[in-house]
Amino acid sequence: MxxxxxxxxxxxxxxxxxxxxxxxxxxxxxxxxxxxxxxxxxxxxxxxxxxxxxxxxxxxxxxxxxxxxxxxxxxxxxxxxxxxxxxxxxxxxxxxxxxxxxxxxxxxxxxxxxxxxxxxxxxxxYRYMPPVARLIEEAEAATGGIRMLTIREHRFAFLQKVGDWNRFNSNTGGTLVEKCCHFFDLMRHILKSDPVRVMASGGQDVNHLDEVYEGKRSDIWDNAYVIVDFASGARAMLELCMFAEGSRYQEEISAVGPLGKIECHVPGPGRFWPDHLGEPPVAQLVVSPRNPKGPKFVEIPVDPHLLAAGDHNGSTFYQHQRFQRAACGGQSVEVSLDDGWWAVAMGLAAQQSAATGKAVDLSATSYRVV
Structure with missing residues (x-):
């Protein structure tokens, strides 16, 4: 290559x-x-x-x-x-x-x-985190067709960035764009369907309340719920809390269908795990069929060298491997401009819904994919 x-x-x-x-x-x-x-x-x-x-x-x-x-x-x-x-x-x-x-x-x-x-x-x-990738691979067989998808992220507050640009909605697009476009992309990717309606509630309740930069007070949100209806009839929910850094797992995803449930639990960056608690947790996949009942647990370890290279459970490395193949003509692009466009459109719709208290019809928005 x-x-x-x-x-x-x-x-x-x-x-x-x-x-x-x-x-x-x-x-x-x-x-x-x-x-x-x-x-x-x-x-x-x-x-x-x-x-x-x-x-x-x-x-x-x-x-x-x-x-x-x-x-x-x-x-x-x-x-x-x-x-x-x-x-x-x-x-x-x-x-x-x-x-x-x-x-x-x-x-x-x-x-x-x-x-x-x-x-x-x-x-x-996030598509390339090993436990998430495993969930995506096995979701259809485990659920018999996903009808409900839930993504929960309980994590630390926004980190300090150069020039404090990430403290303002005008620079980031808002938390539900900046942070959560990853999760909206996962929803479309996992459900293999496009969204039709978004409902949300969110705000700034705990973090950055007293931060002022060049006379401007930070307005970035730190928590939200978002519900998304999809063209396929499936529905998805996002639960975001950015003042929950004491959690054992940072991301938890569950998909449920007529045959059962599959879920994954992804730990946050190991550098933030408290030393007094010993080794950081290992990611898990859990499959819970309806018949026979009973969950099955599988640990999904990640190469320690990859964990040490970043904060995203090894996914940045795997993403670069695939990008290399696409750049050299060995495969197609897996996350296209259309995918990126949809993720932002969903985030903007969620920001709008939370600000207005009204559901947003994505077919009628000015920023929809054309």
Whole structure:
């Protein structure tokens, strides 16, 4: 397989996780980095000292060795940077979620999709967490056809980011876009159907209440419930709480159908697990048939090297392996612009529903997929 020489655009906290995982992928490396923040740039240079430190996207694209790109910049920059890349040198791109942050961005994304001639893969890491991937693989047989899907994330608060950009809805698209587009993508992917209606309740109740940046008070939400109806007749629910870092598992997903239930339990980052509790928990898969009754438990361990390379249960590594095959023509893109678009549309609809107290019909929204 041909070697991937990444150009990295944005190399803060998530960008550094990508650097550590690219280092574990065979025939892959980092040729150039564009990161405006001096501290993050120095830290990235220490990890990959051979990489050219570019002063702009244009300079990065001028590095001849670069043959693919990773965008890991703040949310509100993603679409603008994709457009700039398209105008200079269209290379295969792995772009972090979310693709866009506001309804008015959707027509620009449609134009990009129509004109970009290289693969664009949206970074939805949660699909590739080993316990989640195992649930997806076995869900149909275990349930006999999913009718109800529940995703619960009980976790820590938003971490500090460069310039505190993630403290404001205007920069992130809102928590239900920034954080939860992963889960809305999982809903569509697992149910193999598109959403038709979204109902939500959420707000900012515990975290960041007293944080003020340059005279502006943080308005990012920290908890929500979201219910989604799908065209297939299935329904899904998201429960998010970002002041529950004492939980044993961070993500818990359950799918239920006429034959039974399948669920997975995914621990959070091992670096946050308290030392006095011993070793961090191992992910679990649980299958609970209706007949014969009785749950069956299977542990889903992850390579310790992958756990040490990031906060997403090894999924960032597996995602890069698949992106490498797509960039080299060995497979199709698994998470397309359409997938990324739907995930944001669902998040924006959830934000709107929670703000207005009304259900949102996705067929009537201005940011729906066209």
């Amino acid at each position: 041909a070697r991937l020489n990444y150009g990295i655009i944005g190399c803060g906290m998530m960008g550094h996780e990508h650097l550590r995982n690219i280092a574990l992928v065979e025939n892959a490396g980092v040729a150039a980095i564009f990161e405006p923040d001096p501290a993050m740039r120095r830290a990235a240079s220490a990890i990959v000292p051979q990489a050219v430190m570019a002063g702009s996207i244009g300079e990065l694209l001028a590095v001849e060795e670069v043959n693919c790109l990773l965008i890991a910049s703040p949310n509100y920059l993603h679409l603008r940077q994709l457009e700039e890349i398209a105008s200079i040198r269209a290379l295969p791109v792995l772009v972090e979620k979310p693709l866009f942050t506001a309804p008015e961005d959707a027509p620009r994304l449609a134009a990009l999709r129509a004109g970009y001639r290289a693969p664009i893969w949206v970074a939805m890491e």
